[in-house]
Amino acid sequence: MDAIEALQGRVSVARLVEPGPSREQLDQILRAAMRAPDHGVLRPWRFLVLEGDALGRLGEIFARAIRHDQPDVDETTLQRIREKPFRAPTVITAVAEVDPDNRIPVEEQLLATGAAVQNMMVAAHALGLGAMWRTGSMAFHPEVKRGLGFAPRDRIVGFVYLGTPAGEPKTAPRESPEPYLRTIPGSDS
Numbered sequence: 001m002d003a004i005e006a007l008q009g010r011v012s013v014a015r016l017v018e019p020g021p022s023r024e025q026l027d028q029i030l031r032a033a034m035r036a037p038d039h040g041v042l043r044p045w046r047f048l049v050l051e052g053d054a055l056g057r058l059g060e061i062f063a064r065a066i067r068h069d070q071p072d073v074d075e076t077t078l079q080r081i082r083e084k085p086f087r088a089p090t091v092i093t094a095v096a097e098v099d100p101d102n103r104i105p106v107e108e109q110l111l112a113t114g115a116a117v118q119n120m121m122v123a124a125h126a127l128g129l130g131a132m133w134r135t136g137s138m139a140f141h142p143e144v145k146r147g148l149g150f151a152p153r154d155r156i157v158g159f160v161y162l163g164t165p166a167g168e169p170k171t172a173p174r175e176s177p178e179p180y181l182r183t184i185p186g187s188d189s
């Protein structure tokens with residue numbers, strides 16, 4: 001698949017099953033992430049490649065975060081949250097370890113990490129894998145960051161769920177960029 005085809009044809013795949021990416025595919029995906037544009041070459045991104053038991057540990061961190069907020073939470077709710085990471089064989093958690101004192105604004109450090117995530121999404125698609133970028137309340141919870149070894153100021157940019165698509169993925173709509181184009185007021189271009 002060429003790069004333009006991969007970029008224009010990528011879709012999110014919510015239902016993912018075994019097998020997850022091979023070692024070789026994970027290496028390719030992470031190398032793609034490393035080529036994201038990165039103002040100041042700060043390398044703000046950190047990746048946790050979670051598979052097998054590590055998915056259970058992530059689920060337990062989610063459950064602890066919920067219990068932190070709601071000490072009386074019922075076991076059914078906790079079990080539901082524990083199971084979230086098992087929606088795919090592999091979850092790469094992408095975190096921006098930000099440096100607020102750097103001359104490069106934190107916003108740009110987040111953008112660089114987001115670009116790294118997008119590179120992973122496109123790489124996964126080009127390798128024939130399915131991928132889904134997820135966040136949700138757990139991505140913003142300080143207890144989740146702490147559980148994963150990060151500071152409150154760091155930002156979980158995404159949980160990238162990876163695996164084999166269960167069924168035929170949707171076809172990417174060929175959406176025209178026309179409605180999103182603007183010109184500088186007072187000029188034609």
Ligand SMILES: Cc1cc2nc3c(=O)[nH]c(=O)nc-3n(C[C@H](O)[C@H](O)[C@H](O)COP(=O)(O)O)c2cc1C
Pocket residue numbers: 010011012013132133134135136157158
């Ligand atoms: C920062 C970010 C966070 C996202 N979080 C979620 C999420 O929590 N749950 C979800 O279903 N999709 C999430 N998505 C994926 C979008 O929902 C998805 O891209 C959108 O539905 C369009 O589908 P497509 O990627 O196939 O075009 C997220 C995407 C981004 C960029």
